[in-house]
Amino acid sequence: MTQSPFEQVANEAAKDEQPRGDNQPLIWDIQNEKPPDPTEVWLIQNGITFDTTTENGKSTTKYYIEDESNRRYELLSSDRPTTEAQTVIQEWRDAKVEELEKTYHIQISRDGMQATPAWKKEPVDTRTPNPLEIVALERALSRGAPSTNFSHDGKPVNIAFPKFRTTFVSGYYEHDAPSGPQIIVEPAQRDVETLQIVGIHEFAHHGYYNMQEWSDEKQKKTMQELGWQEGEKGWLLQGRDGHSYLGDRDRNKYFRVNEKGEYLDAANNVTSDVDKAVGFDPPEMRELALKHPPTAYFLNEREAIAESLTLLRTSEIWRARLHQNDPSQYDAVKKFDQAEIDAAYGLNEDGTSKLIRNPDGLLRENNMLNRLVIREFESKLKAGKYEMFIPPEYKDREPLNCTLC
Numbered sequence: 001m002t003q004s005p006f007e008q009v010a011n012e013a014a015k016d017e018q019p020r021g022d023n024q025p026l027i028w029d030i031q032n033e034k035p036p037d038p039t040e041v042w043l044i045q046n047g048i049t050f051d052t053t054t055e056n057g058k059s060t061t062k063y064y065i066e067d068e069s070n071r072r073y074e075l076l077s078s079d080r081p082t083t084e085a086q087t088v089i090q091e092w093r094d095a096k097v098e099e100l101e102k103t104y105h106i107q108i109s110r111d112g113m114q115a116t117p118a119w120k121k122e123p124v125d126t127r128t129p130n131p132l133e134i135v136a137l138e139r140a141l142s143r144g145a146p147s148t149n150f151s152h153d154g155k156p157v158n159i160a161f162p163k164f165r166t167t168f169v170s171g172y173y174e175h176d177a178p179s180g181p182q183i184i185v186e187p188a189q190r191d192v193e194t195l196q197i198v199g200i201h202e203f204a205h206h207g208y209y210n211m212q213e214w215s216d217e218k219q220k221k222t223m224q225e226l227g228w229q230e231g232e233k234g235w236l237l238q239g240r241d242g243h244s245y246l247g248d249r250d251r252n253k254y255f256r257v258n259e260k261g262e263y264l265d266a267a268n269n270v271t272s273d274v275d276k277a278v279g280f281d282p283p284e285m286r287e288l289a290l291k292h293p294p295t296a297y298f299l300n301e302r303e304a305i306a307e308s309l310t311l312l313r314t315s316e317i318w319r320a321r322l323h324q325n326d327p328s329q330y331d332a333v334k335k336f337d338q339a340e341i342d343a344a345y346g347l348n349e350d351g352t353s354k355l356i357r358n359p360d361g362l363l364r365e366n367n368m369l370n371r372l373v374i375r376e377f378e379s380k381l382k383a384g385k386y387e388m389f390i391p392p393e394y395k396d397r398e399p400l401n402c403t404l405c
């Protein structure tokens with residue numbers, strides 16, 4: 001029996017399955033030989049720290065998430081005593097989950113609920129996201145717009161946090177889950193920026209499906225600008241050599257094909273033997289592509305577009321990386337993004353866009369000041385001043401290390 005790629009990774013993952021939190025060390029008060037304080041253990045397990053300040057006899061506590069990259073994100077302020085920290089934070093978490101559902105066209109899993117991954121066909125137990133996941137999710141939702149704000153078929157996107165891993169990847173999007181479009185976010189993620197990027201990538205997949213609303217002509221033109229040509233077996237990546245290439249996920253390679261998707265050999269004769277077809281590994285294909293895919297993950301047009309939009313939407317750093325990779329690809333991705341924004345939010349009476357995307361990834365009103373911010377940013381990119389935005393540690397980093405998300 002052959003297994004789907006998802007089943008393969010899920011079976012691998014099941015071998016060393018651990019529920020989140022169970023392998024955390026407990027903190028014993030050795031000096032006093034006391035068992036650990038449950039609130040303190042809960043805070044440590046969730047990566048939460050706090051500062052308490054007292055003014056005029058009144059104490060206020062600020063709670064933070066400190067993630068694996070040692071970045072600190074503020075959660076909330078409370079004047080209740082820290083012995084109540086767990087309750088205070090759980091109340092914040094529950095209110096936040098509801099707020100996100102009201103603001104975006106989504107449903108978020110809760111403790112005791114289930115979700116059915118389309119590939120698995122049987123339900124898995126899900127849970128309420130933890131504070132770190134909520135911080136990352138909110139950052140992803142605000143930047144993933146407009147893909148997160150609506151569905152072309154009206155169904156909200158179900159965002160499911162399984163209790164146990166279902167695969168080895170960080171997360172994945174399924175358009176055809178039993179409940180409608182669905183994003184599975186795998187557990188045990190401990191870095192806000194990475195999880196934020198996963199979210200934006202998955203929301204971009206949803207946006208790609210929303211593109212079905214557009215006319216065929218507009219879709220084809222947009223895809224062409226992004227470097228893809230329609231073929232009978234799927235979208236074909238255009239090479240600088242004038243040939244078209246079809247990605248093969250199983251072989252992790254691109255093969256030269258004609259419009260029908262038939263393999264071509266070096267003399268451009270049709271061959272049914274894949275070993276005789278002209279083929280390239282992703283790094284070679286990235287070089288050869290007419291429009292350089294911005295990351296190494298582009299085995300089909302859906303992933304290439306999701307990665308490109310993720311770079312544009314995540315932060316100034318990644319948007320600068322997108323431009324540095326290929327300015328003409330940057331322009332095409334920006335145009336695609338704007339078309340999605342316009343489709344979702346409409347145009348002004350004079351035909352201009354209502355909203356535009358700021359370099360930090362957030363949508364802003366299309367006014368003179370906000371346009372100026374973008375123009376200033378882009379004039380620096382065009383002058384090649386990338387180091388103004390890209391810190392050295394981001395120079396060669398890939399946003400996602402992902403083969404199936």
Ligand SMILES: [Zn+2]
Pocket residue numbers: 201202205302303306404405
């Ligand atoms: Zn993907």
